[in-house]
Amino acid sequence: MRTNDGLIAATLGALAVVAGAAAITRKSAFGSAVGRRHQPTVIAARRLNRASGLIAASTLLDSGIEHYRGAFHNRAMIAPLVVSALTLAVSAHGTRDARPVAHRLRDSVYAGAALTGLIGTGFHLYNIGKRPGRFSWKNYSWQNLFYASPILAPSAVALAGLLGYYSERLRESRSTGAPRVFGLPAGRALAALTAAGLVATAGEAGLLHFRGAYHDPFMYVPVTVPPIAAALLAETAASRPRKPRRLARWWLRLTTLIGFVGAGFHIFGVHREMGGWRNWRQNVLNGPPIPAPSSFSGLALAGLAALGLIEEHPHA
Amino acid sequence: MTVESNQLHDALHVPRGKDGRAPDPLRVGGWMPMREYREDEAVDFVIVGTGAGGGTLACKLAEAGFSVIGMDAGAWWRPLEEFASDETHQDKLFWTDERICDGDNPLKLGSNNSGKSVGGSTVHFAMVSLRFRPEWFKCRTLLGYGADWPLDWREMWRYYGEVEQALKIAGPVTYPWGPKRPRYPYRAHEINAAGWVLAQACEAMGIAWTETPLATISAPRGRAHPCVYRGFCVTGCATNAKQSALVTWIPRAVTAGAEIRDLAMVGRIEVNDAGLATGVHYQREGQWRFQRARNVVVAGYAIETPRLLLNSATDRYPDGLANSSGLVGRNLMAQTNQGVYGVFDDEIRWYKGPPSLTLTEHWNYTDTGKDFFGGYAFMAQGPLPQAWVSTQAGNRGLWGEALLREMQQYNHQAGFKIVGETLPQERNRVTLADEKDQYGLPVARVTYSLCDNDKALVKHSIDFMSRGLDAIGARDIWAEEDDTCHLNGTARMGDDPATSVVNADCRSWDIRNLWICDGSVFPTVGGVNPSLTIQAIACRTGDRIRQLAALGEL
Ligand SMILES: Cc1cc2nc3c(=O)[nH]c(=O)nc-3n(C[C@H](O)[C@H](O)[C@H](O)COP(=O)(O)OP(=O)(O)OC[C@H]3O[C@@H](n4cnc5c(N)ncnc54)[C@H](O)[C@@H]3O)c2cc1C
Numbered sequence: 001m002r003t004n005d006g007l008i009a010a011t012l013g014a015l016a017v018v019a020g021a022a023a024i025t026r027k028s029a030f031g032s033a034v035g036r037r038h039q040p041t042v043i044a045a046r047r048l049n050r051a052s053g054l055i056a057a058s059t060l061l062d063s064g065i066e067h068y069r070g071a072f073h074n075r076a077m078i079a080p081l082v083v084s085a086l087t088l089a090v091s092a093h094g095t096r097d098a099r100p101v102a103h104r105l106r107d108s109v110y111a112g113a114a115l116t117g118l119i120g121t122g123f124h125l126y127n128i129g130k131r132p133g134r135f136s137w138k139n140y141s142w143q144n145l146f147y148a149s150p151i152l153a154p155s156a157v158a159l160a161g162l163l164g165y166y167s168e169r170l171r172e173s174r175s176t177g178a179p180r181v182f183g184l185p186a187g188r189a190l191a192a193l194t195a196a197g198l199v200a201t202a203g204e205a206g207l208l209h210f211r212g213a214y215h216d217p218f219m220y221v222p223v224t225v226p227p228i229a230a231a232l233l234a235e236t237a238a239s240r241p242r243k244p245r246r247l248a249r250w251w252l253r254l255t256t257l258i259g260f261v262g263a264g265f266h267i268f269g270v271h272r273e274m275g276g277w278r279n280w281r282q283n284v285l286n287g288p289p290i291p292a293p294s295s296f297s298g299l300a301l302a303g304l305a306a307l308g309l310i311e312e313h314p315h316a
Numbered sequence: 317m318t319v320e321s322n323q324l325h326d327a328l329h330v331p332r333g334k335d336g337r338a339p340d341p342l343r344v345g346g347w348m349p350m351r352e353y354r355e356d357e358a359v360d361f362v363i364v365g366t367g368a369g370g371g372t373l374a375c376k377l378a379e380a381g382f383s384v385i386g387m388d389a390g391a392w393w394r395p396l397e398e399f400a401s402d403e404t405h406q407d408k409l410f411w412t413d414e415r416i417c418d419g420d421n422p423l424k425l426g427s428n429n430s431g432k433s434v435g436g437s438t439v440h441f442a443m444v445s446l447r448f449r450p451e452w453f454k455c456r457t458l459l460g461y462g463a464d465w466p467l468d469w470r471e472m473w474r475y476y477g478e479v480e481q482a483l484k485i486a487g488p489v490t491y492p493w494g495p496k497r498p499r500y501p502y503r504a505h506e507i508n509a510a511g512w513v514l515a516q517a518c519e520a521m522g523i524a525w526t527e528t529p530l531a532t533i534s535a536p537r538g539r540a541h542p543c544v545y546r547g548f549c550v551t552g553c554a555t556n557a558k559q560s561a562l563v564t565w566i567p568r569a570v571t572a573g574a575e576i577r578d579l580a581m582v583g584r585i586e587v588n589d590a591g592l593a594t595g596v597h598y599q600r601e602g603q604w605r606f607q608r609a610r611n612v613v614v615a616g617y618a619i620e621t622p623r624l625l626l627n628s629a630t631d632r633y634p635d636g637l638a639n640s641s642g643l644v645g646r647n648l649m650a651q652t653n654q655g656v657y658g659v660f661d662d663e664i665r666w667y668k669g670p671p672s673l674t675l676t677e678h679w680n681y682t683d684t685g686k687d688f689f690g691g692y693a694f695m696a697q698g699p700l701p702q703a704w705v706s707t708q709a710g711n712r713g714l715w716g717e718a719l720l721r722e723m724q725q726y727n728h729q730a731g732f733k734i735v736g737e738t739l740p741q742e743r744n745r746v747t748l749a750d751e752k753d754q755y756g757l758p759v760a761r762v763t764y765s766l767c768d769n770d771k772a773l774v775k776h777s778i779d780f781m782s783r784g785l786d787a788i789g790a791r792d793i794w795a796e797e798d799d800t801c802h803l804n805g806t807a808r809m810g811d812d813p814a815t816s817v818v819n820a821d822c823r824s825w826d827i828r829n830l831w832i833c834d835g836s837v838f839p840t841v842g843g844v845n846p847s848l849t850i851q852a853i854a855c856r857t858g859d860r861i862r863q864l865a866a867l868g869e870l
Pocket residue numbers: 364365366367368369370387388389390427428429430431432433434435436437438440441442443444445446550580581582583615616617618620621624802803833834835836845846847848850
């Protein structure tokens with residue numbers, strides 16, 4: 001691909017992603033839920049579609065940028081782009097779909113995404129394994145953690161797929177009492193899953209911000225706020241049904257917010273590279289990844305869906 | 317010469333530290349306010365040279381509240397605007413004034429050993445920032461060679477930490493050798509292919525290696541941009557990623573109230589009848605001028621420092637200032653800098669990034685298996701094409717077809733170079749020649765010969781590195797057997813006025829208001845690049861001067 005074509009494609013792609021993300025986060029998508037009383041499972045499922053879509057949008061941009069930087073030297077590097085684009089599309093569809101049934105196409109795209117994420121993780125591990133220094137815990141393994149293919153990045157695709165797949169299961173859960181998915185109480189299981197996702201994502205941010213030597217104090221935010229959200233979610237998952245979980249709700253909203261604010265910080269970070277935004281072609285690649293922080297927002301939205309379920313159904 | 321390139325040379329002709337302002341190297345076209353002192357009013361300190369030693373000390377003294385003037389013969393550059401990606405053009409950073417070199421192994425002076433700029437040689441140095449092995453501060457007592465330093469390694473460890481913080485050194489998370497050190501402020505850079513070659517060779521030879529602690533930032537710092545890995549480091553860094561004195565100590569010094577005079581060549585230190593220094597004669601804008609000072613610090617690097625002291629001789633001090641021991645100019649130590657190179661099937665592109673991203677200090681910290689005193693480090697290399705062609709044509713003697721063939725392999729080449737310890741020898745010295753330079757001052761004669769120990773060290777290193785390259789499948793292995801780098805010694809510090817020029821505080825034994833603060837004060841050099849140690853000593857000297865002033869002992 002010639003550089004120019006690549007950049008044009010990337011720009012168009014980015015615009016499409018932003019449009020998609022806007023579509024799934026638009027309030028009106030939920031307009032139909034206002035008048036009629038919907039099953040809480042469907043509301044939660046649509047929230048999850050939204051969360052999944054947001055994470056997919058973030059990975060689409062992120063892997064697009066990173067794999068473009070890697071010149072797509074392996075054909076398989078296109079896979080996360082295709083899969084997260086599809087995930088984004090079906091998620092947009094899902095957020096507008098109020099029917100209490102799983103959708104065949106959505107279902108298979110989500111399952112495919114989960115699988116692709118797993119395979120991608122394998123690829124990244126394999127890549128690191130090829131480098132000198134391998135996985136030894138001697139000092140130079142930091143080189144690989146900092147600069148080789150990031151181990152955790154592909155699992156964001158997996159997470160988007162998993163959350164989507166979960167939303168489909170939620171839609172079709174028919175129990176009259178508390179909804180269950182895979183035989184587990186739906187809300188709690190989702191809270192636990194989200195908490196794990198938040199911890200992992202905070203771990204990756206922690207690693208990369210350590211690489212950046214926490215040169216800006218705001219770089220501590222993603223390693224403090226999301227883990228607390230994760231703890232609150234974990235506590236919700238583990239505890240007996242109780243009153244509304246106001247702190248957890250507000251903390252998850254805060255986490256949603258910092259995901260977007262983080263992207264803003266990264267935009268500022270690009271400006272601090274040599275040449276700043278005037279040299280955006282290089283600096284968007286070399287600077288901090290702009291889309292990455294919004295994974296926190298996606299996960300926090302999933303956490304809010306879990307809270308909604310639990311509050312509707314204390315035993316969910 | 318085109319108009320543009322004239323503009324790029326402006327700083328060489330028109331002083332910039334004037335009229336109450338100084339260039340701000342971190343902003344395009346930027347200026348910052350600068351305090352100015354009158355010539356007829358004695359300032360607390362005049363510092364000759366603003367490099368690793370002088371720039372650091374100027375900052376420390378100004379921040380301690382002293383009135384300070386730093387003078388440098390070189391220009392005050394604006395890296396963002398005036399550093400070209402052109403090896404020849406950047407010669408403007410080097411000290412290329414006339415010098416005479418002789419001895420059995422005459423030194424090649426110029427790009428590889430001295431700079432002439434505000435910021436000194438750190439403007440174009442390779443940024444390798446290593447601590448001494450603790451034992452080296454007592455190497456006569458503990459290791460049986462050289463001379464003991466009057467400094468304690470634990471104290472130095474603290475000052476190393478201060479410098480590493482000040483320069484935001486990017487280094488490995490843990491360092492494989494020596495006593496525990498604090499974590500480097502910034503993380504190590506990504507290793508390039510040339511750096512991995514060193515890693516593989518070390519692993520094949522069963523020794524440890526690590527990412528090189530470098531004075532170039534791996535993340536933003538204030539208005540300095542992180543490294544962009546274009547590899548122009550030793551011709552001057554245009555992004556300000558390199559944490560040279562020009563972009564670190566000097567702006568701090570100016571902010572704290574120091575005045576820096578660029579294009580100001582000091583020709584002579586004036587001494588009065590009481591035997592005290594009273595100021596310096598310097599040339600600026602074509603005129604000889606005199607600046608009064610209560611203390612004079614010489615920080616001109618290991619050749620210019622003794623030259624200035626010798627050139628300042630008076631009836632009272634006929635052998636030059638601070639020279640009652642006869643040691644000014646003696647014990648010059650030029651670290652050996654031999655290299656071994658090979659060709660690989662894989663593309664290496666060794667010019668990418670800072671040249672020495674990995675290194676091993678194995679032979680600094682291992683005392684067995686050696687037939688010599690001292691140690692050496694060796695590190696990955698990344699010469700730019702012109703430097704490489706001159707190595708091939710010069711040291712290797714290739715020409716014509718052979719040179720062309722060799723250069724076509726440039727992107728597949730990799731190799732290592734040592735920073736090797738040389739022993740202090742009194743015969744290795746700086747004296748004055750009859751010839752005069754453009755200021756009318758006698759030039760330095762630099763006499764240099766390796767001793768058997770130095771040669772044994774070199775032989776050991778070439779043998780070891782060659783075996784390392786061979787073990788990882790390099791072809792056409794070739795050793796560059798004749799090269800030297802950093803210069804030190806010539807005004808050693810010590811505990812005894814009979815055997816040293818200055819004491820541990822860098823104060824001369826003979827003239828109590830004359831100080832020397834640069835690489836000249838090293839009694840020995842060790843097998844690591846010197847700038848971190850020079851800066852640590854300058855930080856210590858700054859603190860000591862503050863304490864002495866408080867005690868009324870200045
Ligand atoms: C190419 C190169 C690579 C290097 N790489 C490394 C490295 O990777 N790591 C490392 O630790 N070290 C490195 N060094 C060495 C390091 O730069 C020097 O050891 C260190 O800068 C010396 O500090 P200094 O204060 O003694 O002198 P300098 O930093 O050279 O400063 C001396 C200054 O004094 C000025 N001056 C001299 N005489 C006069 C006078 N009479 N009047 C006015 N001004 C005068 C000069 O213009 C100069 O600016 C390198 C050096 C070079 C040249």
